Amino acid sequence: MEDRFxxxxxxxxxxxxxxKKEKWYQGKPVFFAILLGMILAVCLACxxxxxxxxxYLDLQHCNVPPDGEFLFGTDTLGRDIFSMIWYGGRVSxxxxxxxxxxxxxxxxxxxxxxxxxxxxxxxLLMRFTEIILSIPSLLLVLFLQAVFGENTVFxxxxxxxxxxxxxxxxxxRAEVIKLRKCEYVAASKCMGGSFLHILWEHFLxxxxxxxxxxxxxxxxxxxxxESTLSFMGLGLPVEMVSWGxxxxxxxxxxxxxxxxxxxxxxxFLTVTLLCITRIGEYIRxxx
Amino acid sequence: MKDEILLDVQKLSHKFFPxxxxxxxxxxEVSFQIRRGEIFGLVGESGSxxxxxxxxxxxxxxxxxxxxxxxTGNCQERRGFFNKKDMAVQExxxxxxxxxxxxxxxxxxLLAKRQIIFQDSSSSLNPRKKIREIIAExxxxxxxxxxxxxxxxxxxxxxxxxxxxxxxxxxYPSELSGGQRQRVAIARALAMKPELLVADEPxxxxxxxxxxxxxxxxxxxxxxxxxxxxxxxxxLLAVKFLCDRVxxxxxxxxxxxxxxxxxxxxxxxxxxxxxxxxxxxxxxxLRQEGDxx
Amino acid sequence: xxxxxxLDGVKKVFLFLFSIFLLSAAVFFISRLAPGDPLVSYYxxxxxxxxxxxxxxxxxxxxxxDSVWVQYxxxxxxxxxxxxxxxxxYKMDVIExxxxxxxxxxxxxxxxxxxVFLLALLLGIFCAWHENRMPDRIVCxxxxxxxxxxxxxxxxxxxxxxxxxxxxxxxSGAYAVGKADDWGSRMEHLILPLTVLVxxxxxxxxxxxxxxxxxxxxxDYVLLAKAKGLNKRQIMFHHCLRNAIPSYLSxxxxxxxxxxxxxxxxxxxxxxxxxxxxxxxxxxxxDYNLLMLLSILSGAFVILCNMAVQKGAERDGR
Numbered sequence: 001m002e003d004r005f006x007x008x009x010x011x012x013x014x015x016x017x018x019x020k021k022e023k024w025y026q027g028k029p030v031f032f033a034i035l036l037g038m039i040l041a042v043c044l045a046c047x048x049x050x051x052x053x054x055x056y057l058d059l060q061h062c063n064v065p066p067d068g069e070f071l072f073g074t075d076t077l078g079r080d081i082f083s084m085i086w087y088g089g090r091v092s093x094x095x096x097x098x099x100x101x102x103x104x105x106x107x108x109x110x111x112x113x114x115x116x117x118x119x120x121x122x123x124l125l126m127r128f129t130e131i132i133l134s135i136p137s138l139l140l141v142l143f144l145q146a147v148f149g150e151n152t153v154f155x156x157x158x159x160x161x162x163x164x165x166x167x168x169x170x171x172x173r174a175e176v177i178k179l180r181k182c183e184y185v186a187a188s189k190c191m192g193g194s195f196l197h198i199l200w201e202h203f204l205x206x207x208x209x210x211x212x213x214x215x216x217x218x219x220x221x222x223x224x225x226e227s228t229l230s231f232m233g234l235g236l237p238v239e240m241v242s243w244g245x246x247x248x249x250x251x252x253x254x255x256x257x258x259x260x261x262x263x264x265x266x267x268f269l270t271v272t273l274l275c276i277t278r279i280g281e282y283i284r285x286x287x
Numbered sequence: 288m289k290d291e292i293l294l295d296v297q298k299l300s301h302k303f304f305p306x307x308x309x310x311x312x313x314x315x316e317v318s319f320q321i322r323r324g325e326i327f328g329l330v331g332e333s334g335s336x337x338x339x340x341x342x343x344x345x346x347x348x349x350x351x352x353x354x355x356x357x358x359t360g361n362c363q364e365r366r367g368f369f370n371k372k373d374m375a376v377q378e379x380x381x382x383x384x385x386x387x388x389x390x391x392x393x394x395x396x397l398l399a400k401r402q403i404i405f406q407d408s409s410s411s412l413n414p415r416k417k418i419r420e421i422i423a424e425x426x427x428x429x430x431x432x433x434x435x436x437x438x439x440x441x442x443x444x445x446x447x448x449x450x451x452x453x454x455x456x457x458x459y460p461s462e463l464s465g466g467q468r469q470r471v472a473i474a475r476a477l478a479m480k481p482e483l484l485v486a487d488e489p490x491x492x493x494x495x496x497x498x499x500x501x502x503x504x505x506x507x508x509x510x511x512x513x514x515x516x517x518x519x520x521x522x523l524l525a526v527k528f529l530c531d532r533v534x535x536x537x538x539x540x541x542x543x544x545x546x547x548x549x550x551x552x553x554x555x556x557x558x559x560x561x562x563x564x565x566x567x568x569x570x571x572x573l574r575q576e577g578d579x580x
Numbered sequence: 581x582x583x584x585x586x587l588d589g590v591k592k593v594f595l596f597l598f599s600i601f602l603l604s605a606a607v608f609f610i611s612r613l614a615p616g617d618p619l620v621s622y623y624x625x626x627x628x629x630x631x632x633x634x635x636x637x638x639x640x641x642x643x644x645x646d647s648v649w650v651q652y653x654x655x656x657x658x659x660x661x662x663x664x665x666x667x668x669x670y671k672m673d674v675i676e677x678x679x680x681x682x683x684x685x686x687x688x689x690x691x692x693x694x695x696v697f698l699l700a701l702l703l704g705i706f707c708a709w710h711e712n713r714m715p716d717r718i719v720c721x722x723x724x725x726x727x728x729x730x731x732x733x734x735x736x737x738x739x740x741x742x743x744x745x746x747x748x749x750x751x752s753g754a755y756a757v758g759k760a761d762d763w764g765s766r767m768e769h770l771i772l773p774l775t776v777l778v779x780x781x782x783x784x785x786x787x788x789x790x791x792x793x794x795x796x797x798x799x800d801y802v803l804l805a806k807a808k809g810l811n812k813r814q815i816m817f818h819h820c821l822r823n824a825i826p827s828y829l830s831x832x833x834x835x836x837x838x839x840x841x842x843x844x845x846x847x848x849x850x851x852x853x854x855x856x857x858x859x860x861x862x863x864x865x866x867d868y869n870l871l872m873l874l875s876i877l878s879g880a881f882v883i884l885c886n887m888a889v890q891k892g893a894e895r896d897g898r
Binding site: 182183184186187188189190191192193194197201202205206 | 345346347394395398399401402403405407410411412413415416424425428429472475479
């Protein structure tokens with residue numbers, strides 16, 4: 001009996017090698033996160049690392065190439081570049097984060113209000129957003145700074161923050177219009193939820209994933225904007241140390257062939273931006 | 288108590304404008320009353336304006352004509368529930384919900400006393416919130432102090448009322464079945480101790496066996512808590528089983544209102560007749576005896 | 581249908597004019613609010629030695645005495661007649677000033693734009709072809725790095741390496757002195773700015789092309805094509821690319837302002853006499869009339885591009 005029939009279902013399966021389990025760090029920008037964390041940590045604790053006072057104009061040691069005393073050399077005003085990098089990094093990163101926070105806040109407000117407002121107000125707000133988008137942001141920042149008066153860290157970050165929200169506001173508006181149709185929003189309204197309550201409890205968790213990436217990228221573009229502005233002499237003045245304002249001396253340094261003045265702030269800027277971009281890309285992939 | 292009118296809908300109309308120079312009368316001069324402690328059913332085919340009426344009653348839509356009057360009457364037993372500001376509000380006896388001014392004045396009180404259960408439980412519960420947060424949301428909005436200690440305990444109590452146990456508190460809506468989700472929606476509505484519960488096709492998207500469970504739950508809860516219940520459905524058997532009185536909607540018009548038994552035994556309007564005849568009869572022999580088939 | 585189209589067109593034009601009007605008002609008021617002395621750009625150093633009377637006279641001459649509202653209405657009236665006033669710095673009609681410079685920017689921006697988008701397309705196809713294999717990975721890594729280098733720093737680096745040290749290429753200006761008509765000299769001066777523009781913008785778009793094509797390769801009709809026995813090249817170019825290109829073109833139009841902004845920065849670093857340098861100067865030195873016209877020009881350009889994108893999106897029936 002047994003040799004004539006074959007039991008079909010219970011066949012011996014060939015041994016399949018278990019697929020190697022993915023390590024926790026695979027597909028994650030661990031290297032860049034650690035690098036950024038290190039830069040951040042050292043910038044925050046720059047008092048411990050700095051070998052010189054970043055503001056001290058050592059006029060006897062102008063344009064000194066990197067050596068044992070001045071690790072990264074000194075700039076045209078005789079300041080120690082190594083110390084300035086860490087101190088300036090703190091300022092640059094601070095401006096990046098603050099302006100990203102400002103623009104995300106404005107974007108959430110404008111986007112959500114515009115999506116929930118009556119049609120005419122929506123049209124007006126969107127037109128306003130488009131105009132903000134169409135003015136070259138450089139000019140806009142310039143104007144805003146003029147309104148704020150003196151250039152300080154806060155005024156620069158406020159100015160950059162107030163120009164960078166338009167694209168994000170458009171995305172938020174589209175997302176909120178999608179979310180607004182959900183019945184749980186209607187239910188919340190029936191229970192007496194105010195606009196702010198619904199925004200906080202229902203809209204914000206809904207559009208947060210799509211905003212996260214943009215918010216991180218906003219930090220990046222704010223740091224970039226600050227350095228570009230300061231380089232052009234429109235942002236922070238030379239006396240206030242940031243990566244951008246350090247580079248504003250670079251144009252003169254080119255003529256005298258002092259590569260270190262140009263090189264070090266730029267490389268730190270680039271590496272930081274690269275880390276932020278990588279982390280941002282990971283966030284976009286994940287959500 | 289039983290004959291006291293709670294909700295008086297008078298000549299309610301609502302128009303939609305799907306395109307320019309096009310007008311659709313979704314609801315056309317509909318009048319009916321709901322008494323205290325009564326289960327009122329609204330039936331009609333899809334597109335006959337049932338949901339629109341529910342949305343008008345809940346102030347989701349602003350109706351284009353008519354009145355919806357909400358009688359607050361004596362709600363003394365809820366004294367501990369509202370703060371002093373609301374006590375003044377309760378002195379008003381009848382509120383026209385359709386009047387924006389009047390609605391705004393009594394908004395808080397109205398929003399607590401009327402609750403709605405939507406058809407699709409998967410979209411009426413925020414997929415990103417835990418069940419605990421979903422049930423606690425109305426209490427948080429209305430700043431109601433939890434009688435049972437914490438918001439969490441309150442949520443569990445109402446979940447038990449709706450026939451679920453506390454184990455689902457920390458779960459997300461997507462982890463529950465359709466029937467369980469609808470129970471959560473019911474618990475959320477009940478937690479406000481409403482006087483009027485509007486259910487907009489609450490059982491339409493459920494399996495038949497679950498439908499029966501939910502209907503039994505409704506009956507039991509209604510007996511226990513004594514709220515008035517507006518039950519909207521297109522399933523005639525459910526309406527027959529559940530409701531004290533039934534209104535039949537046909538193309539935006541209310542063609543007939545009658546106590547449920549009477550309506551199905553002795554329908555007046557031709558549309559109601561076809562409706563009543565279309566109720567599936569469970570047994571073959573019974574079907575033969577019926578004269579319609 | 582025709583009538584509807586016409587109505588829509590009129591509406592669009594009206595919307596465009598309205599946007600320009602709002603833009604001009606915004607720029608006008610903000611620039612007037614900003615502190616700073618426009619007289620400096622007109623009279624230069626002499627301002628400091630001016631007496632009060634002279635100052636008043638000078639302000640009257642430039643029409644700066646009245647309230648901002650009056651100034652704006654006067655400006656608007658003149659602008660409608662096509663008069664945009666004179667530049668304080670160049671003492672010329674602003675239109676003339678811009679006319680002299682706009683060609684340079686169009687050359688740099690136009691060639692740069694075309695190069696960026698052509699090369700990005702090629703690079704994107706290259707990456708998609710070698711999906712997730714060595715060449716793709718190398719290009720992806722390099723691309724991410726180049727896209728993170730600040731444009732102005734890259735420009736400085738290029739000037740430092742190729743101009744100051746190696747002395748291969750000129751690092752500033754649009755042409756050698758006295759050789760304005762010599763195309764060879766112009767080309768020579770374009771190479772570095774163009775390279776910066778391409779390097780810093782290309783990856784953003786190439787990456788999009790790559791992902792778009794890879795998205796297409798996952799669809800069922802590509803599977804069908806494979807089943808029919810088409811080879812990889814035919815599938816890539818006849819099917820995937822064909823579907824990816826329309827969205828790429830609309831994205832190209834949408835990103836005009838992005839590249840334009842980049843051109844402005846590059847121009848400033850290379851002291852290239854174009855619109856970018858001009859806007860920077862005019863904003864810095866309060867050359868009001870020039871600033872107004874420049875902002876409106878670039879704003880109008882961007883708004884037009886956005887409208888074109890919208891129109892394209894409407895046309896694309898899918």
